Amino acid sequence: MTALSGIDVVWRFRLAEDEGNEDAWGLAYSTENGYSKSKESESTVTKDGSVVTPGATETTVTATTLYKIGSDQIDKLEAAMDDNKRVQIWRINTKEVGTDSNSDKFKAKYFEGYFTSFEETDTAEDKVEYSLEWAVEGTGKNGFASLTLDTSEGGDYAFKDTVKVEPNP
Template identity: 35%
Template structure:
């Protein structure tokens, strides 16, 4: 039976590309929304037989919103790390993971992207929460695949516990 995918099931995980062999990707906590926009450029040439259209890749981006938060003294908040990655122009990896697409945390649908953060905004209204906004410029078109979380990670995600969820590091060299 068909069912609609809930936005709360689509989670984002990030990692600095330089750390891919040793560091697990981290889940962005308190995420409120994200959108991935992929565009194509088209050019039309008029001929005697009618128009001929050529298509080429355009700009691909992700716009991400979340809430700022405080963590205990021993944990670096992911949002602060992402801000540092933005400031340092670090090449980043991003996964969009559908946590309800697999059974027991295996074979989850995941889209993988590499790129750079091109904007970071922190807004703090007097009568609201501190909100964070990021724009992520995607290199290429990304890749579709599957990935897995441990049963403990999947249980934590589904139970909305506020510990970091991570994707296992590859352990492979560059």
């Protein structure tokens, strides 16, 4: 058994409104990505002990990235936050290839949600760094995603691929 390394997991992003116009893209110089799930619970004390009622699962995606001179990705994400635009997000495991009709794709988790936190840090000694966060609707969907390497349930939705969507005739 081999453990998966973080370098083998790539993330892709795209504004939902652009799915017919462009492929999903990665953040240049990404240093850290992840997602987390949490839920509140309520406890009712009874004579026989506590009864726990779980709340809804909340999913958050995070990214830390350095600024790439000449890139418009950070500007695009910041504008998406300001304008409340829906974002599509893929977490792609490059070490697990699909089978059969997905043999040219990789195991992935797909999310849709909104950009909720944007923080820029620029110090005299270090590179400009961004800490980014998205609130995900639902909990994400499992599937297989296409991946082009380059240099750079509340909202019920089906898993979508990273390639642009061609219009139906």
